[in-house]
Amino acid sequence: MRKVGLAMAAIMLMLALAACGKEEPKAVDTAASANAREIKITAQNFDFDQKEIRIKKGETVKFTLENKEGMHGMEAKELGLNVKGGSSQTITADKTGTFNLKCSIICGAGHGNMVSKIIVE
Template structure:
């Protein structure tokens, strides 16, 4: 919870700073820099639909914290990552630091329908 509070306040401070700087520069420049915070830090976005994930493979670096953002874009799904402490249902985020390089199976954790068993992706830790 503290983390989110920090991120939120950082965003607010950034927004205020951008607004302050924007007074003298052109509006286009402000818009471009506003998209920067979303890309900061290591994060992967996994989206589930009926019955697949948005990517077959997700790559992260070993030894670096990565935030896994999960969302059920269609239907009701969840994810577990075998060998890693990740279990998110419907939607949510979890930050992990995978230490060991390798390939980890990402599976749907909710019996979601006829092709539930086909829902699989790979997390590659390099």
């Protein structure tokens, strides 16, 4: 019974630490947001439905995440993107490169493999 209590305490500590230090998303002009291209991503346990997303530098994009199975989020820190399932965020890509899009909510054994790429050209 004590082991279960210690395991639960460790999990709670990991979740609390995961929530610390998050950067605020970059602000996007409301008018630009209304004209943004929308990219819808569906998440299920340990997988995003899109492995690669291509956008242009300077493009305003609305990312929407739908959870098909499990609880997930998506985050690309370098782009200021952090979306929880069932919500959206609009960003303007201000730099070129290839950026990891990761699940931001610990979702089980395959969590670390839940990665896609955003390529800004």
